[in-house]
Amino acid sequence: MTAVMGTRMLRKEDPALLAGENKFIDDIHAPGELWMGMVRSTMGHAKINSIDTAEAEAMPGVAAVYTGAQLADMGLWLAPLPCAWPVTDDMVNPAHNPVCVDEAKHVGDIVAVVLCDSRYGAADAAEKVVVDYEPLPAVGSLEAAVANEVMAHSDLTTNKAFHWPLIPDPEGTEKAFAEAAHVVKAKFVQQRLIPSAMEPRGCLAIPSPAGGEITLYTASQVPHIMKVMVAATTGIPESKIRVIAPSVGGGFGGKLNIDPDAILSVTLANHLGLPVRWTEARTEAAGSTHQGRGQIQHMEVAADESGKISSVRVHLDADMGAYMMLITPGVPLLGSFLYTGVYDIPNLAFTCDGYFTNMTPTDAYRGAGRPEACYAIERIMDILAGEVGITPEEIRERNYINGGEKFENHDAASTLTFDSGHYRPAHDKALEMVKIADLRAEQARRRDAGDSKQLGIGMCSYVEICGLAPSRALGGLNYAAGGWEHATVRVLPTGKIEVVSGSTPHGQGHETSWSMIIADKMGVDPNDVEVLHSDTAKSPLGLDTYGSRSLAVGGVAIAMAADKVIEKAKLIAAHQFEAAPEDVQFEAGAFSVAGTPAKSVHIQELGFAAFAAHDLPDGMEPNLQEQVSFDPPNFAFPFGTHVAVVEIDTDTGGVELINYVGVDDCGHQVNPLIVEGQLHGGIVQGVAQALFEEAIYDDDGNISNPSFMDYLVPSAAEMPMMDLDHTVTPSTTNPLGVKGVGEAGTIGSAAAVMNAVCDALKPYGVTDMDMPATPKRIWEAINSNGGAA
Amino acid sequence: MIPAAFDYTVAESAEHAIQLLGEYGDESKLLAGGHSLIPMMKYRLATPTQLIDVGRLNDLSYINRSNGHIAIGAMTKHKQLETSDVLAEACPMLAHVASLVGDPSVRHRGTLGGTMAHADSASDLPAAVLALGGTIVAQGPNGQREIAATDFFKSYFESALEPDEMIVEIRVPADTGGWNYQKFNRRAQDWAIVGVAVADGGKGIALVNMGSTPLRASASEAALASGASAADAAAMAADGTEPPEDLNADGAYRTHLAKVLTQRALEAANGE
């Protein structure tokens, strides 16, 4: 049998999705279900004087209306919504109740909830709840939070939630900056982004008629974590909670939280003995689903005469939003280890202050801390190149780890060890693919001619940390949970292979990739493999999908479980052959005795033998199934070089991305089709940050662009084709040699595009610009420098 | 996002629709393609208690040429404008502008009469009709009247239509001179941040999203008429306007865009 891994196998998930047969959360219904209609704060910060629910209660079909105060009295939950990452021992963490009591802290904070027997009725009734707000001074920006003149939480005396340092060698930092020939400083703003998975969030909790069991269907990336957290928050025993993530329409981090709706649906379903559901509206999502980014980065690098960097010093102010959610405070720290990028920089000093604001809480969004870090180092590399008087290519060549040559186990200044890397081939290939010399010539021609269409070329060499994560490392960062993943592999009596995975896909194609791993390992047809996942009754153990961890942790667990199954099957085969196990060989799914290949048995046949158990080796347990909890010894560090080409209309400020090249290295690829798809989508999300998207708030904490009319998720019309290639540098972290690719595109692309924008505007004296680079910003930048090239 | 409840009646004819408007009064709204009204109703920015569906009045869906102009039925869909042979020959500008409204699915439903009545200063087609010097034919209880496009748009989402009138036809002159439409936006599906429609070689210049209504760039038109160059005329494009400020642009930027786009449109219209 030829290898399946590495081929462009078409996805097993597609037929149901293409026929509209799969079930997303809003497709699933339960008899007698009640719809929750959320009454959400329309103010960024306000005292709630009173809530009049009488008119809503009288609406047809309304079963109940609850205010936050009433719910608090009912004692439906034991604890506020959880934060699993208290980054410091003294972190401030104000209670985040599913429905707020007395004080609303952001637009979208739930003030009351109505329960009604129809979708439309719930919307009508929620509108009839009258809330008397008394406006309080609001913190409508990160800058205002840092200024600390107005408090986001009335009962706090500071907006600062924590201070977190990573300064392995403070003297080294001082020395490096004191001795530097060049010191370059820059301030970068990572605007707030709305994750915007195409499927809005939703949930449906169904109580069982007796026994107290409850099933929660939820559009979640993290059904396993959800189960633990629902138990911990509500006091319902874990054994009585089943969480099912059905087809999930994208996540990008936005679906990894323990949101108020989940806790409300479970507790109210339990309380009322009826199914309770909720489906988010898109415009509602701006206040009901956490946002991403929201950082101000103060970045400094010290370099010698030639541009060789000796230290990076960075301070972050990070916008937590109104509350700490599941991993809110940890997100900026995930980037802390990457501020030295792909470069051999011996010293790093990182500090981060987290601040509360009266805006939607922040949390993980594709890349989560790492795109921000990559952006800061890759933007400042270009600025430094300008200072030194060399090209962006040269500044990178002078600083790559190991001179751009291959390395393994590089100890970075951040104290982490990079598993493997080989940066120069990706760099060279990307520049070759984009035809850098031709582009530079065309750029020069247009500059000389004073053309109104200026070209900009921007590159970015990124590295990221994925495969989250070694449990011990997470513990060291105060993260409450571990980073292992669980897998079970079974050969069923019929010979079919059943894989149970703790990874929980929402578009990544795990069923296909896991089938391919099993097909190669066990020598079976990938179509004989069934993958069970995302249902805690079928897959009780798991730590879910985020942080580009599925393949590098969950996929590896599956390969290891398959190895154990093969080991056991070999003993059964040896027993059948009456041969010594060491004489039995395994190839293409079949066991045979060395030297007598005519006598062989396929591993799929042994499923029945193990099930019937009529004739197993003495002492062997029946059934052919094995499980593995794999805890990786290290992270994995994918990398690559991206080049963006933009054209700027200097008369209007209009900007167009006209070419995009990426050479990525995620180690061995299981399915290049899926790898490329992940990159395409990831790249466009980074491009969107650079050119289109920003959640815009006013000083009172009102969001100005909650709908897709104004929050500009780009369409096909704004994007070019992307030209991708790859190199393969196997990871040393796991036996498959795989890294991760879910976030790589997003991590590399925003910096590449903004470097291109700034490159195009170089003749106008522009060295930096905030994201998104809107036409207005570009036009103003051109004109603030006199408008003359 | 669900509309508030309302009653719904299908109009059998224009006369019937007008009669119903009279009966139901202020709380009623005509529903054509619904692509302006229904989104506003979903956000509950509009809460009519009575909708009168005129979208089925197929006799108001036509594009005919007669007496030097093209008569377009109010219920003609954007897609029909975009693909009309009559327009391709006699008024390609209107077909082109129609092809830039929203996205294809929106253009399959949206109607010319609906978009004119909605009177959104950010819409493409009202400005095109204004630049062309078109005429709006309104029908009320006392019959029809013609309103020049230059007199039609009154304020934000407000037209010269009386509450009991509906648009039945839009007329634009046929076979006019060089034309061009410049639409500047960030995503293809979005409304124009600024748009400029140039008709008949510059005799009609209309601006999109430069005020509370679609506007004629009168100063530029006058300058051109007295022999100014495209560049000099375009420099006056924003004269007398009070452009709005929103997330995409402020007044200064809109003023600048109006000038740049007007120059481009004039040059393109006149083959420069």
Add this chain to the structure above:
Amino acid sequence: MTVNGKTRSSDVEPRTLLVHHLRDDLGLTGTNIGCDSSSCGACTVHIDGESVKACTVLAVQAEGTNITTIEGLSAVAEAEGIATGEQNWHPMQEAFQQCHALQCGYCTPGMVMASTSFLKENPNPSEQEIREGLEGNLCRCTGYHNIVKAVQSVAGGAS
């Protein structure tokens, strides 16, 4: 109205959006809802053969029309004699799988319906025309690269 070849008749509240009628009343949950501003196109269906956003049409407005949803697309393909493969798919469904033009699959039904309507009107489009033809359909997973390729492959096949 006729939905996927079947006559369907029911009393609905006038405000019922077509997309909710299809999903909640008729159980045709293949058509999804991704926004509330007619921006994303996840709810795209065909009315009388043309793509429309079912979130911006009242069910009552669609009375008397012929509606096709993703669930009915293969029957349309069969009627047109262009159905392919084991699944009896419309060539666009086939192309979406072949080109890996879907990941989470949420925008996919709308994207497929918009693409088929678009190609009917413009059978031999350029890449840019395809991109503009899909301007009203948002996807968060694919970056559109493979969606455009899928539409190109069907267009190429037809010419």
